[in-house]
Amino acid sequence: SSSDSVVTLLDYGAGNVRSVRNAIKHLGFEIKDVQTPQDILNASRLIFPGVGAFAPAMDVLNNTGMAEALCAYIEKDHPFLGICLGLQLLFESSEENGPVKGLGLIPGTVGRFDSSKGFRVPHIGWNALQVTKDSEILDDVGNRHVYFVHSYRAMPSEHNKEWVSSTCNYGDKFIASIRRGNVHAVQFHPEKSGDVGLSVLRRFLNPKSNKTKKPGEGKASKLAQRVIACLDVRTNDNGDLVVTKGDQYDVRENTNEKEVRNLGKPVELAGQYYIDGADEVSFLNITGFRDFPLGDLPMLQVLRHASEKVFVPLTVGGGIRDFTDSTGRYYSSLEVASEYFRSGADKISIGSDAVYAAEEYLRTGVKTGKTSLEQISRVYGNQAVVVSIDPRRVYVKDPKDVQFKTVRVSSAGPNGEEFAWYQCTVNGGREGRPIGAYELAKAVEELGAGEILLNCIDCDGQGKGFDTDLVKLISDAVSIPVIASSGAGSVEHFSQVFTKTSASAALAAGIFHRKEVPIRSVKEHLLKEGIEVRI
């Protein structure tokens, strides 16, 4: 194939660059993987998606001689595109588990966002760029949103301003992209930013493409609230993997066959929701607590196929914990999560295992570093780890009757109770545990969770709205983003949860599977209510 359609990709094996591969292929290019430093020097154009943490990345680059080759390649002004950590590594150093020396091509130190400024860290979601220099590859971005997911950022200064091509406001005005000649790097994820992101990659890969500026028609000004489509997945009674949906977690039809509700095929539905404007797509393997996720390969196949056509973040949960299979082979939760990442997941979500980890942590006050939550966030970064909470509302007459945090409920309980706590459950809501959602959320934030997916068994599938008492309790309790889930039945339910709580995202399933309300209508309603959304 002519070198014109070949892109050299530097994948040092730290995590999920499958989505970058898929985006490059989607744009009609072939990939040549870097095997040796010489491959870098021979490249006609090079894409470097940095994934994971700064220090391990620099270790690999230094130990393989790739750091030196990268610097030589960039100093010759050959076409280069760094993504996320691939931008940060160009700087002098980073404070992440640092200070750690970077490639030193751009003056400045990469530092952590300061959550005390009231901005949730990690910075996860769709934000707006202020383009400060003609950067060519950003010509189609205009005022559209692009997807960020990071806790560290590089700051513009007198010493690096010749490099800065765009900034983004999130507490700090940080560097969103750099450009000098043919050398580009972006802090956001073009492979996860929908059609806007694909246009950035297309312009990098096709520099001769039409130069006409088509500024995006969006009205991006700040971090958008996310609307997430969720697909509960399990095998039905004759072994097919289907999208199902619980009614208060009961997924069986109330017919005499009591078959598993079947709402469609996972990959098809995910592709449809991407086209309809979902900001993220989540797959929940709801029988993962008993089947072995790597055993039921279909789930990995679903991810591989979905990530070939869904260019917004994919989260997968269900069954992420240590496991010994029937032959006695032990798999750590890290191995299970790594398999999901390799198959195309950008984030994984942990349910039951996080409850056990939080109970243990609250009992001992000690971080062992051995829980699935701690191990996966240490290797992949906490922005890749979501904790999914399955709470059920327990009304109490008097808060003093329980040792868990209670809220004054907006509508009284069956016996006029004015308070409630939210009991966590494991195994898909089947077993109640001695810990409240409030205590769990604060504990898992300490243990390294990057985001909370907050379900509510009572509201699940009822279509009567989110439990805003619960969402407010939890989103006020932590400084990581909280995704409200369960109960969406109308477009108003989405604007209610965003105006009554500080949820960063709203997730829904049934309302979309039952084709009651298209995702686009939800976003148009939110826009009308003055809520920032990605269009």
Ligand code: 1PR
């Ligand atoms: O415990 O780590 O194996 O994870 C299990 C995961 O599967 C958890 O995220 C848990 O929430 C989910 N899960 C387990 N059983 C069920 C079930 O329904 N029987 N799904 C289940 C829970 C939450 C969302 C749902 C929202 C919105 N459902 O998937 O989509 O509640 O629903 P709605 O908009 O239709 O109201 P582990």
